[in-house]
Every structure is written in C-alpha cells, then in structure tokens.
Amino acid sequence: xxxxxxxxxxxxxxxxxxxxxxxxxxxxxxxxxxxxxxxxxxxxxxxxxxxxxxxxxxxxxxxxxxxxxxxxxxxxxxxxxxxxxxxxxxxxxxxxxxxxxxxxxxxxxxxxxxxxxxxxxxxxxxxxxxxxxxxxxxxxxxxxxxxxxxxxxxxxxxxxxxxxxxxxxxxxxxxxxxxxxxxxxxxxxxxxxxxxxxxxxxxxxxxxxxxxxxxxxxxxxxxxxxxxxxxxxxxxxxxxxxxx
Numbered sequence: 001x002x003x004x005x006x007x008x009x010x011x012x013x014x015x016x017x018x019x020x021x022x023x024x025x026x027x028x029x030x031x032x033x034x035x036x037x038x039x040x041x042x043x044x045x046x047x048x049x050x051x052x053x054x055x056x057x058x059x060x061x062x063x064x065x066x067x068x069x070x071x072x073x074x075x076x077x078x079x080x081x082x083x084x085x086x087x088x089x090x091x092x093x094x095x096x097x098x099x100x101x102x103x104x105x106x107x108x109x110x111x112x113x114x115x116x117x118x119x120x121x122x123x124x125x126x127x128x129x130x131x132x133x134x135x136x137x138x139x140x141x142x143x144x145x146x147x148x149x150x151x152x153x154x155x156x157x158x159x160x161x162x163x164x165x166x167x168x169x170x171x172x173x174x175x176x177x178x179x180x181x182x183x184x185x186x187x188x189x190x191x192x193x194x195x196x197x198x199x200x201x202x203x204x205x206x207x208x209x210x211x212x213x214x215x216x217x218x219x220x221x222x223x224x225x226x227x228x229x230x231x232x233x234x235x236x237x238x239x240x241x242x243x244x
Contacts, residue, residue, distance in 0.1 A: 007182055012129040013189035015122055021192065025118045029195045032114055035107035042100035049089070049096040113197060121192050124200050128185040135178040143174040 016024075026032060060076040150167035153159045188200060 007179055010182060010186065012132060013125055013185055013192075015126050015129065016192075018119055018122060021118050021122055022115050025114050025195045026111060029114050029197075031197060032107070032110050035103070035110045039100065039103040039107045042096070042103040046093070046096040046100050049093045110197075114195070117197055117199065118192070118195075120200055121188050125185060125188045125192070128181055128188065132178065132181050132185060135174070135181065139174050140171075140178060143171040147171045 058076075058078045060074075060078070062074040062076075064072040064074055066072060147164075147167040147170070150159060150164050154161060154164045191198075191200065
C-alpha cells in the first residue's frame with residue numbers, strides 16, 4: 001500500500017481462520033516466547049537445586065611469588081559435605097519446583113490470553129468488514145440517492161432548500177461514519193499483525209452496535225418524506241434493510 005492510497009480505495013482486511021491466526025500469533029509473540037524461556041530456565045534451576053544434594057569437590061592451585069626466592073606452587077583439594085541436605089537442600093529443591101510450576105502456569109495463561117486477543121480481533125474485524133460492506137452496498141447508495149432526489153425535487157419547487165441541506169448533511173454523515181469504520185478495520189488488522197496483548201479499544205461498541213448503521217440517510221429520508229411523494233429511496237430505510 002502506497003502512502004498516496006485513498007482510504008475509500010483500501011480493500012477490506014483479510015480475516016484469517018482462527019486456527020491459522022492463533023498458531024501464527026503463538027509463533028511470533030515476543031511475550032509468549034519470553035514466558036516459555038523463563039519456564040525453561042526454572043526447569044534448569046530445579047535440576048541444579050537437585051544436584052546441590054551431592055558433595056562439592058573442588059581442586060585449587062596457585063603460585064606463590066617470594067621475591068628473589070624461587071616461587072612456590074600450592075595445590076589444594078576439598079570436598080564439601082551437605083550436612084544440612086535434609087533441611088536446606090530439600091527446601092531449595094521444593095522452592096525451585098514451585099517456581100517452575102508457577103512459570104509454566106504463567107506461560108500457559110499468557111498463551112490463553114494471546115488466543116483470546118486473537119479471536120477478539122478476528123471477530124471485530126469480521127464485524128467491521130461486514131459493516132463496511134453494508135455501507136458500500138446499501139447505506140451510501142441510499143444516502144446519495146436521497147440527496148439527489150431531494151435536490152431534484154427542490155429544483156422543481158416541491159421541497160424547500162432546508163430539505164436539501166438535511167439530505168446533504170445526512171450523506172456527509174454517512175460517509176464520515178464509513179471512513180471511521182474503514183480506519184478502525186485497518187487498525188484492527190495492524191493489531192493482528194503486531195500480535196499485541198492489548199484489548200481492542202472499540203471491541204464492545206463494534207460487537208454491540210447494529211450491523212446496519214447509516215443514521216444520516218435514514219434521518220434525511222424521514223424528514224423529507226413529509227414534504228414529498230414517496231419514492232424508491234424513501235420507502236427503503238436503512239433500519240428496514242438491517243434485517244437483510
């Protein structure tokens with residue numbers, strides 16, 4: 001997409017299948033990768049804690065410089081006995097085991113949250129694409145037809161100029177709402193590619209809203225129907241088309 005692309009020329013973002021989108025999100029999520037790495041590190045720490053029960057063997061060597069005298073070498077051998085293995089080492093192993101379990105559960109919770117956010121964005125994106133399709137096929141066509149019909153009737157003296165202004169303002173309002181919906185769809189598509197864990201800010205409004213917006217066209221049609229005869233554009237309001 002070039003920077004000069006118009007917003008109304010953008011195609012609807014692709015809604016991928018849930019399984020493919022979830023697998024892709026789990027493979028590319030940096031937060032999930034970090035959580036899984038921390039779980040692996042906790043497992044390594046548990047292994048090290050278990051090895052602390054065995055005696056520690058140390059071999060040391062050193063050089064003693066004595067000025068003009070010949071240097072001397074020092075060699076040492078030591079064995080550390082875990083006398084408190086029943087209390088200290090056992091508790092360390094138990095603590096490491098609990099930490100490993102907590103990190104594994106944290107990684108699983110993060111994976112489930114990532115899947116939830118992915119499904120949430122796909123659902124919102126599907127609703128936005130459907131809404132934008134209704135705008136292009138029904139709402140904008142109805143709104144533009146209403147504006148042209150009102151203007152034609154004003155030219156022959158059947159309606160006042162105020163009705164023309166109302167029809168034009170309804171058309172402008174519908175196009176503004178459509179542009180907002182298209183922009184939101186692009187933002188959701190970007191969030192899907194970014195694999196973000198943040199919730200969709202307008203998910204509730206999109207999912208709870210009517211799938212057939214376009215108040216501008218319906219309001220202008222309602223206001224002008226009292227001053228003009230019924231036409232095809234007037235009898236087909238967006239509210240009645242919402243069930244189509």
